[in-house]
Amino acid sequence: MKADIESVKTFFLALQGDICAALEALDGTARFSLERLPQPGGGFGQPRVLQEGPAIEKAAVQFTHSVGDALPPAASERNPQLAGAPFQAAAISVIVHPRNPYAPTTHMNLRFFRVDADPPAWHFGGGFDLTPCYGFIEDCVHWHRTAAEAAGAHYARMKQACDAYFHLGHRGESRGIGGLFFDDWRTGGFAASLDLVRAIGTAFLPAYQPIFERRHSLAYGEAEREWQLYRRGRYAEFNLAIDRGTRYGLQSGRRIESVLASLPPLVRWSYNHAPASGTPEADLLSFYLQPKDWLGLFGDA
Amino acid sequence: MKADIESVKTFFLALQGDICAALEALDGTARFSLERLPQPGGGFGQPRVLQEGPAIEKAAVQFTHSVGDALPPAASERNPQLAGAPFQAAAISVIVHPRNPYAPTTHMNLRFFRVDADPPAWHFGGGFDLTPCYGFIEDCVHWHRTAAEAAGAHYARMKQACDAYFHLGHRGESRGIGGLFFDDWRTGGFAASLDLVRAIGTAFLPAYQPIFERRHSLAYGEAEREWQLYRRGRYAEFNLAIDRGTRYGLQSGRRIESVLASLPPLVRWSYNHAPASGTPEADLLSFYLQPKDWLGLFGDA
Numbered sequence: 001m002k003a004d005i006e007s008v009k010t011f012f013l014a015l016q017g018d019i020c021a022a023l024e025a026l027d028g029t030a031r032f033s034l035e036r037l038p039q040p041g042g043g044f045g046q047p048r049v050l051q052e053g054p055a056i057e058k059a060a061v062q063f064t065h066s067v068g069d070a071l072p073p074a075a076s077e078r079n080p081q082l083a084g085a086p087f088q089a090a091a092i093s094v095i096v097h098p099r100n101p102y103a104p105t106t107h108m109n110l111r112f113f114r115v116d117a118d119p120p121a122w123h124f125g126g127g128f129d130l131t132p133c134y135g136f137i138e139d140c141v142h143w144h145r146t147a148a149e150a151a152g153a154h155y156a157r158m159k160q161a162c163d164a165y166f167h168l169g170h171r172g173e174s175r176g177i178g179g180l181f182f183d184d185w186r187t188g189g190f191a192a193s194l195d196l197v198r199a200i201g202t203a204f205l206p207a208y209q210p211i212f213e214r215r216h217s218l219a220y221g222e223a224e225r226e227w228q229l230y231r232r233g234r235y236a237e238f239n240l241a242i243d244r245g246t247r248y249g250l251q252s253g254r255r256i257e258s259v260l261a262s263l264p265p266l267v268r269w270s271y272n273h274a275p276a277s278g279t280p281e282a283d284l285l286s287f288y289l290q291p292k293d294w295l296g297l298f299g300d301a
Numbered sequence: 302m303k304a305d306i307e308s309v310k311t312f313f314l315a316l317q318g319d320i321c322a323a324l325e326a327l328d329g330t331a332r333f334s335l336e337r338l339p340q341p342g343g344g345f346g347q348p349r350v351l352q353e354g355p356a357i358e359k360a361a362v363q364f365t366h367s368v369g370d371a372l373p374p375a376a377s378e379r380n381p382q383l384a385g386a387p388f389q390a391a392a393i394s395v396i397v398h399p400r401n402p403y404a405p406t407t408h409m410n411l412r413f414f415r416v417d418a419d420p421p422a423w424h425f426g427g428g429f430d431l432t433p434c435y436g437f438i439e440d441c442v443h444w445h446r447t448a449a450e451a452a453g454a455h456y457a458r459m460k461q462a463c464d465a466y467f468h469l470g471h472r473g474e475s476r477g478i479g480g481l482f483f484d485d486w487r488t489g490g491f492a493a494s495l496d497l498v499r500a501i502g503t504a505f506l507p508a509y510q511p512i513f514e515r516r517h518s519l520a521y522g523e524a525e526r527e528w529q530l531y532r533r534g535r536y537a538e539f540n541l542a543i544d545r546g547t548r549y550g551l552q553s554g555r556r557i558e559s560v561l562a563s564l565p566p567l568v569r570w571s572y573n574h575a576p577a578s579g580t581p582e583a584d585l586l587s588f589y590l591q592p593k594d595w596l597g598l599f600g601d602a
Contacts, residue, residue: 170551240541269564
C-alpha cells in the first residue's frame, strides 16, 4: 500500500468530528466554532474551538492539510536529497482545558508528512498525554491502560518517549503523567503505521472521557481553583518556551491563533509558590509527576 | 578609570533600594520581600518581590552579582580569546504589573559584564520600556521625554533599538511603546558608560511614577480588566518565547523563580479575540503600538 494521504485525511477529519461531538456532549452547553481556512499553497485548515463552557473552559480540535511546492532546506537537513521536492502534511491536534481543577488537561497530536521525491519519504508522529492538577491513581492507571491497549507492543517505547518529551528542564518537572509519544514513525510500513495511528486516535476518547466524567463535577473551592491557575503556568511555559510544534509555528508564520489555541484560558504566575507538604498539591509534584510504571505498580488495583 | 565592578554594584544596589521604596509608597500597603541568595562561584542574588498589593499586583526588583572561574565557549563565540577567562556580571532588573488596566506595565534592565582576560573586556547593556493596555499620548510623551533627557545624544539610536527588540514577530505587534535599549555598550570608555547607565537608571522613577500616579486610581470595569488580562498574554509570549535574557535564564540553570518573576500575575488567552474598531482597545493596536517619533509628533503638546 502506498503512502496515501487521502486515507489519513479522511481518518483525521472523522476523528475531529467525533471528538468535537463528544466534548460538546461532556460540556452540555458550549459549541465548537467551525472555520475552513484555505492554506497557502493548497490544502486547508479547519480549526474548531470551544470557549467558556460550564464544564470545558477551553478546547481546541484542529485539522490541517498543507501542501508545498518545494521542501525548504531547513526541513530536510537529515535527508538533503529531499530538498526542493513537493510535500504534503496532514495533522489533527486536540487540547482540552476543563474548568474543574480535579479534571485534568489533555492533549493529543497526530500528524503525517509525505515528500514526493524519488523514492518518496513519509512518516507519522504524535501521541497523547494527560496533565492533572490533582492526582488520582485510578485515573492514571485507566489512562495508561487505554494507551497500552492502543499502542500494543510499542507502548513501553512510546511511554518512555512521552515522559522524556514533556519535561520542563528549567523546573525539573514533568508536565503531566505522560501517555504516548512517537515521531519519524514508519515501523512495518504505511498500512501498519496508519493502523497504529488509527488505534491511538480512536483510543483518545475512551482514555479521557471516563476521567473527565469522574472529576468534572467534584466540589472545589477557591484554593483548588488557584492551584489550577498556577499549574497552568507550567503548561504555558512548556508550550511557549519548549514545545517543538509551537516554536516551529511561531517561527514559520503559520496562523498564530491556531498555533496558540493550546494556551490555557486563564493562568496565574505567583513568585516562589510551593504547596505545604502532605497536601494533595504537594503529592502532585512528589508522586504523580514522577515518571513511573503505572501499570506495573498499580495495574491490578 | 578601569572597569570597576564595585562602583556598578554600588549603584545598582542603591537603585534597587530606591525603586522598592518608591513602589511601596505608590502601592501604599504591600511590601517587598528581601532575600540574599549566594550564587554558585561567588557573588549573590538579591531578588525583591511585591505581590497582591491594592495598586501593584506584582513587582520584582532584582539585583544579581555573579562570579565565574572560566567563561564558557558559548558565551565567547564572537571573542574566542576570552574563552576560559574569569568573569563577573552585575545586573538589576525591574518589572511592575499594576492592578489598574489604565496603569501601564513597565520593565527596566541594566547590566554590566567584565571578563578578566588580557586585555580585559567589558560592556554595559539594558534599557527601559513601557507596555500600556490603554494608550494616553500625554504618558507616551512624558515617558519618551524623560528617556531622551537621560540618554542625551544616544536617544534616537536607543529608541530605535528598543522598538526593534520588543517586537512579537509571530503577532506582527510591538510589545509596548518602547523606550531605551542598548547592548555591548562601551561608548566613550568606562566612566562615560557608567555615567550614562546611572543617568538612565536614575531616570526610571521620574519616567514611570507620574504615569502610574495619573492612572492607578481611574475607575474601570470588568471589560477593561479582561482586556488587561488578555494583553498580558502578549507579555508572557514575549518573555517565554522571544526574550533573550529569559531564554538564556531557562537554558543556563539560573534560579527559575528569579528568571520568571517577570511573568504577569494573571493572564488570559482567548481564541480569535479582536477589539471592535473605534474603541480604545483597537486604538492601542492601530496607533499606540505602532512605533513612532513621540517627541517630534507630540512633544510640544
